[in-house]
Amino acid sequence: AKSSQSLLNPNHILDISHRGASGYAPEHTIPSYKLAKKQKGDYIEIDLQMTKDGKLIAMHDETLDRTTNGTGMVKDHTLSEIKKLDAGSWFNKKYPEKANPDYAGLKVPTLEDIIHTFGRSTNYYIETKSPEVYPGMEEKLLNILKKNKLIGPGSKSGKVIIESFSKPSLMKIHAMDADIPLIQLLSYSQKAKISQKEINDIKKYAVGVGPNYEAIDRDYVQKIRHNGLLIHPYTVNRKEDMKKLLDWGVTGMFTNYPDVLHHVIKDH
Template sequence: QVKRTGLLSPDRILNVGHRGASGYAPEHTIPAYELAKDMKADYIELDLQMTKDGHLICMHDETLDRTTNGTGYVKEHTLAEIKQLDAGSWFNEAYPQYANPEYKGLKVPTLEEVLDHFGHSVNYYIETKSPETYPGMEEKLLETLKRHHLIGPNAKPGQVIIQSFSPDSLKKVHHLDPGIPLVQLLWYEQPAQITDRELSEIHTYAIGVGPNFNKIDRAYVQKVRQHGLLIHPYTVNEKADMKRLIDWGVTGMFTNFPDRLHEVLKER
């Protein structure tokens, strides 16, 4: 039921700004997403967590420690508490070469705020993180997207892609709305192998897979493509890796440096 046109065409190579242009600005902040858009990313990538009082926020980790001046689990803090935190200063300390005084004091954005801010001007590649920890997260996500007219019969194909490492979370979304394109994330510690059976199973609910890029090879990419699935490896930051993956036939990739991928794609 998912229309495989436009952004979802297998002929496209999608540039996904991973946590925004997170190589240059603090991940999951409005400036990082703005920068990804300016750098011509096709998508901004959002990781979702849920607060104690049930708000979806954009954050990669289950805890506040790494990317804010707070500590502890997101699920044990209210949105009001999380809004007190500084989500930018850590970046200036960790990456002095890209530090910017304007990053100091940036707030953790809610999903709602990001959708209000960007509306239909960007495409969203949204990950349900730790869905087993946050019952009801999928319903809340779809309700929010619907309210912003980003999903539904009149939405642009590919305006939103939902991704997860959890097959259960994706199947739940698929059950709620089979029209939403889904991508099954995969993590390999060893050289990646995938069976026809696994690919056929994924194909029952998803339009593609997202493996870590550093364990796949040409045969893996081609096998996925032969099954009619898209393949968007993560997280690819060096131009040489981008070029190799494109040569193998990937249909997009996640990068912290969307400007680099844009250049690579332009040079082809």
């Protein structure tokens, strides 16, 4: 592909399907990711946790309670224990208007389950969650990606993006493979501000930032863009907010509604 068509070209606005098409289907399940792809999301976003026996699974929380019928910490359960859980019924109960009988009894997928399902037919935007709780998480992640030829020789640039709130986790990954595009996630409780020094530091290991969208303004976006960094705010679910952020110059965003964002980008 021409570089102008590259996924990482800042003029290519990325539709990042947050936990899959999680506005319509139970987050981090295969149907949620399949729907994201059908709705033309550019990336499926995957949060990683690690089981007691060292397997990487797709789950947002450190605990099983919210998105399965299990309880307790992921790190205290083996994969085979977690595979017995129902990761879909909670959604039907919480969102009766979106409920689907097919969601009942869905399994928690491992990262490898997801890669085996989609192969190279989609792009992956993967977050190392709580890396301080899971030593070795980064090595395992890179090994799986390498084994499946999603990174390294012959892989397409931008096929995988790795994101984290943890700078040490991103630095570790950068030291292992400097070719993987990394996004530094940022969480602001007040109006977002970023100094030139902070930006220069992030540029040493990352290709962009992912701030919470409510905290940023046009100046923030422009400052990031003038420094040649990508900016992917999270998690943007309303059309009006999507349009505003595109006007400000963001290069993509996370959304639970990849279909809505797809149309907003097309019409922009």
